[in-house]
Amino acid sequence: MIFEHEIPTGSRLYFGSIAKAKRELEYTASQFLAHEGFEEIVTPNFSYSGHQSIDDDKELITLSDESNNSLALRADSTLDVVRIIKKRLGRATEHKKWFYIQPVFTYPSNEIYQIGLEWIGYDNMSDIINLNCKLLEKLNLFPMVQIANINIPLLISQKLNIDIELFKNGEIGALFDLDIEWLSKLINVKNADELQSVMTLIPSYLQEECQKLMNIANDVAYTKVSISPIFYSAMKYYDNIYYRVIEGNLTLANGGGYKSDGINSLGFALYTDNLLKVMEG
Numbered sequence: 001m002i003f004e005h006e007i008p009t010g011s012r013l014y015f016g017s018i019a020k021a022k023r024e025l026e027y028t029a030s031q032f033l034a035h036e037g038f039e040e041i042v043t044p045n046f047s048y049s050g051h052q053s054i055d056d057d058k059e060l061i062t063l064s065d066e067s068n069n070s071l072a073l074r075a076d077s078t079l080d081v082v083r084i085i086k087k088r089l090g091r092a093t094e095h096k097k098w099f100y101i102q103p104v105f106t107y108p109s110n111e112i113y114q115i116g117l118e119w120i121g122y123d124n125m126s127d128i129i130n131l132n133c134k135l136l137e138k139l140n141l142f143p144m145v146q147i148a149n150i151n152i153p154l155l156i157s158q159k160l161n162i163d164i165e166l167f168k169n170g171e172i173g174a175l176f177d178l179d180i181e182w183l184s185k186l187i188n189v190k191n192a193d194e195l196q197s198v199m200t201l202i203p204s205y206l207q208e209e210c211q212k213l214m215n216i217a218n219d220v221a222y223t224k225v226s227i228s229p230i231f232y233s234a235m236k237y238y239d240n241i242y243y244r245v246i247e248g249n250l251t252l253a254n255g256g257g258y259k260s261d262g263i264n265s266l267g268f269a270l271y272t273d274n275l276l277k278v279m280e281g
Contacts, residue, residue, distance in 0.1 A: 010110035012103075012273070021276055022113075025139065026101050029115045029270070032138050033099040036131060038117055041098045043080050045105075046071050059106045073105035078267050079237055081118050082260045096120040116269035123264040125241045125257055126219035132245065132253060132268050133222040141278060143247035144224045148231035149213040150242055150256075155205055156183070156230070167232035175230070190226050192217040216241055243268075250274040 007013060014022050030040065049062055049070040060072040074080060077100055085098060099117040106112070119128060133145060153167035160183075166174050176184055182201040189195045192214045202210060210229060217227050233242045238256035245253040252275055255268025 008109035012111045032135050038097040038099040039095055041081055041100050043084055045074055061105050061107050075104055075106055077116055113272035114269045118267040120265045121263050122266055126216045128266040129220050129243055143245050143252055145245050146226050146228050147217050147243045148228045149209050151209045152229050153232040186229050189229050247278050
């Protein structure tokens with residue numbers, strides 16, 4: 001029996017002070033991003049299932065339109081925004097900097113509110129991380145920023161014939177058990193200085209990607225920065241430098257670089273509910 005006061009697990013209800021805090025958070029973010037030259041876009045809640053950018057189709061909430069085409073509630077905003085800008089609005093605007101404040105939906109009834117942006121045709125990762133940090137500081141938040149390079153674990157997996165799932169699942173013990181000196185040292189790296197100290201030990205096929213990670217970390221104008229060379233993100237589209245913003249056990253934001261139709265772009269998303277939890281505390 002479902003009582004009248006019950007709402008589905010994963011759905012969101014905001015009222016009173018929390019609703020006010022959410023609105024103020026979104027207003028502050030929108031004002032900041034507009035000042036930084038980003039224009040707002042609100043994409044449709046529904047799109048065709050084939051346009052969704054999510055690894056597991058079982059996560060989609062699907063239905064059919066009047067022609068029996070498969071539709072889905074928006075499960076991700078990044079490539080949805082880029083696709084609409086380039087494919088539908090391409091002749092109407094040449095603007096490349098966009099932000100959105102909207103939820104995504106995953107099966108069975110999860111609502112995840114986000115504040116995000118896409119910088120189309122731009123690839124200076126340190127700029128996007130610095131922008132993310134400036135927005136957090138505007139909100140009076142100073143969490144840890146962890147930067148990684150997806151290509152490093154991918155290359156290690158390929159060259160050493162190691163299952164990428166070990167990196168994806170964070171099975172550090174199994175990686176230490178391989179008893180490879182340079183890999184063990186790389187696992188323990190926490191900042192750019194430590195990465196610099198192991199550069200002479202790591203194989204040549206990792207040198208360029210590790211240098212890239214180190215350069216970006218050094219260009220970030222924020223004090224609470226760590227790097228994690230072997231961290232692997234399972235995001236479908238991020239294909240290079242990736243970062244996440246962490247406070248305790250909460251992920252407040254993540255972002256990275258990706259390609260859409262061969263064009264390099266950058267984006268990040270802040271998770272509204274986690275931000276509210278930290279701001280309340």
